[in-house]
Amino acid sequence: MMSLAAQEKTYTIDDIYALPEGERAELIDGQIYYMAPPARKHQRIAGELYATIREYIKSNDGSCEVDIAPFAVFLQERDFNYVEPDISVICDPDKLDDKGCNGAPDWIIEIVSPSSRRMDYYIKLFKYRTAGVREYWIVDPDKNCITVYSFFNEDMQEYQFTDDIPVGIYQGFSINLSSLSIM
Numbered sequence: 001m002m003s004l005a006a007q008e009k010t011y012t013i014d015d016i017y018a019l020p021e022g023e024r025a026e027l028i029d030g031q032i033y034y035m036a037p038p039a040r041k042h043q044r045i046a047g048e049l050y051a052t053i054r055e056y057i058k059s060n061d062g063s064c065e066v067d068i069a070p071f072a073v074f075l076q077e078r079d080f081n082y083v084e085p086d087i088s089v090i091c092d093p094d095k096l097d098d099k100g101c102n103g104a105p106d107w108i109i110e111i112v113s114p115s116s117r118r119m120d121y122y123i124k125l126f127k128y129r130t131a132g133v134r135e136y137w138i139v140d141p142d143k144n145c146i147t148v149y150s151f152f153n154e155d156m157q158e159y160q161f162t163d164d165i166p167v168g169i170y171q172g173f174s175i176n177l178s179s180l181s182i183m
Helices: 013-017 040-059 117-131
Strands: 025-028 031-034 065-068 087-090 100-102 107-111 135-140 145-150 155-160
Touching: 013 025, 025 117, 040 065, 040 087, 040 107, 107 117, 117 135, 117 145
Parallel strands: 107 135
Antiparallel strands: 025 031, 065 087, 087 107, 135 145, 145 155
């Protein structure tokens, strides 16, 4: 008798690219996770964070690139892991090509929605850490809090939207979500 685990299909990047037009999903360890369309507040937070980070990089002549979802991130060389973080900051230009980012971004921000809570707090946390992401922010609009994982310092801090949140990969840069036009 075959176990249930042995009967599960392992999907690849080809399966992601074969999805019907407009359907979004992520691939983690060969399993497909379909994504619900984001809510308006989610999009406003993502847009404001993207604009703030982009402006900081530009005004400081930074070499890093910031991208907003949908943006393909292939976490490892194998083709069983494909994610679309809400915001990705990549400082190694060799990781970038026309398809997206090949390897771990330096900084990833995920904005939690009701359907992504388990994925963002557990599955992606582990995946991002093991893939070599340096900093991972989980922005939770329902709780008005941001959990910041600094994997290179092996540290985790929690902040409120009203706090000045230091960006670990940029000395002297902090973000205060309450000052952004998201509410």
